[in-house]
Amino acid sequence: xxxxxIHVPFCAKKCNYCDxxxxxxxxxxxxxxVQAIIRNIKYYALENKIKINTIYFGGGTPSxxxxxxxxxxxNVCAKYFxxxxxxxxxxxxxxxxxxxxxxxxLRVSGVNRLSIGTQSFSDKQLKLLTRTxxxxxxxxxxxxxxxxGFINISCDLILATPYQDKNLLAESLSNLISLPxxxxxxxLLQIEExxxxxxxxxxxxxxxxxxxxxxxxxxxxxxxxxxxxxxxEISSFAKSGFESQHNxxxxxxxxxxxxxxxxxxxxxxxxxxxxxxxxxxxNSPKQEIKIISETACDTEEKIMLxxxxxxxxxxxxxxxxxxxxxxxxxxxxxxTRKLNGxxxxxxxxxxxxxxxxxxxxx
Ligand code: SF4
Numbered sequence: 094x095x096x097x098x099i100h101v102p103f104c105a106k107k108c109n110y111c112d113x114x115x116x117x118x119x120x121x122x123x124x125x126x127v128q129a130i131i132r133n134i135k136y137y138a139l140e141n142k143i144k145i146n147t148i149y150f151g152g153g154t155p156s157x158x159x160x161x162x163x164x165x166x167x168n169v170c171a172k173y174f175x176x177x178x179x180x181x182x183x184x185x186x187x188x189x190x191x192x193x194x195x196x197x198x199l200r201v202s203g204v205n206r207l208s209i210g211t212q213s214f215s216d217k218q219l220k221l222l223t224r225t226x227x228x229x230x231x232x233x234x235x236x237x238x239x240x241x242g243f244i245n246i247s248c249d250l251i252l253a254t255p256y257q258d259k260n261l262l263a264e265s266l267s268n269l270i271s272l273p274x275x276x277x278x279x280x281l282l283q284i285e286e287x288x289x290x291x292x293x294x295x296x297x298x299x300x301x302x303x304x305x306x307x308x309x310x311x312x313x314x315x316x317x318x319x320x321x322x323x324x325x326e327i328s329s330f331a332k333s334g335f336e337s338q339h340n341x342x343x344x345x346x347x348x349x350x351x352x353x354x355x356x357x358x359x360x361x362x363x364x365x366x367x368x369x370x371x372x373x374x375x376n377s378p379k380q381e382i383k384i385i386s387e388t389a390c391d392t393e394e395k396i397m398l399x400x401x402x403x404x405x406x407x408x409x410x411x412x413x414x415x416x417x418x419x420x421x422x423x424x425x426x427x428x429t430r431k432l433n434g435x436x437x438x439x440x441x442x443x444x445x446x447x448x449x450x451x452x453x454x455x
Pocket of ligand 1: 104
């Protein structure tokens with residue numbers, strides 16, 4: 094089955110570390126964009142019968158869409174696609190003040206999973222990351238969402254931020270696990286060129302070094318696992334049965350169709366993306382696509398993606414050269430051999446995953 098990804102490239106304010114494609118929110122532009130999303134859904138659905146089991150609103154800030162706009166998009170999905178019985182419908186949500194009615198109506202619209210951009214449970218850290226919400230907003234958003242019937246809630250956490258040490262992280266983690274959530278995405282901060290953070294010398298000078306970053310990551314794994322969140326991917330932890338069905342498609346090389354400016358797809362055996370041009374997307378009858386590859390995933394990509402997961406990949410997918418390196422990597426505790434014949438990264442291996450994976454694929 095296919096997953097549908099809907100990109101919503103609008104934000105109230107740009108965060109200093111973010112290089113995702115997004116522009117400032119403008120009411121009319123957003124409405125034109127929603128109409129273009131709907132046009133494209135109909136186009137793809139009329140072209141082919143598409144069975145789907147996940148819909149993911151990502152951004153940007155999808156929670157800037159009105160309930161009416163989200164409902165319109167979901168109604169068109171339900172009418173034109175062939176929906177599985179219990180589709181997972183996720184929306185990325187930015188914490189904010191009291192939006193009880195919005196969260197209530199969002200649940201009624203059919204959205205059944207929230208991915209909440211909490212990022213940290215320290216007000217100082219949120220300020221440094223130029224987030225527009227407070228720790229109190231994080232708590233209020235999660236608790237209100239839960240009260241309004243969301244039982245599948247994920248929270249984001251950013252690791253290795255400026256000035257973060259193990260005590261600050263411990264405080265964030267203990268707040269996070271006290272909440273009624275089922276999933277956590279914990280990312281190591283990446284400094285991306287062209288972001289405000291990349292130009293802030295004081296913040297850059299106070300970033301944890303690689304060793305401390307690895308320790309913070311391992312601390313996160315330990316705390317989350319002891320609270321019942323099993324790691325199933327480098328950055329993803331879930332209570333049993335609450336793994337993100339949509340995100341698993343990316344790592345399992347399963348088909349997903351991305352709609353919207355900047356969205357990526359792996360669909361009908363090809364990989365492609367839509368240029369990051371909102372006006373063009375709004376004004377075109379059908380989204381323009383640029384082909385990345387005429388094949389879905391080759392063996393190298395399957396290995397790279399598979400090794401992001403704790404399930405790993407079958408050892409026999411690797412070539413002779415790579416297989417020779419496995420015993421040393423196992424001995425150094427970067428890799429583990431599983432009973433089913435798979436090899437997978439260990440927590441220590443995940444902390445330096447790029448280096449281990451490129452060593453295997455060299
Ligand atoms: S981090 Fe999220 S809210 Fe902040 S600018 Fe990027 S997409 Fe927008």
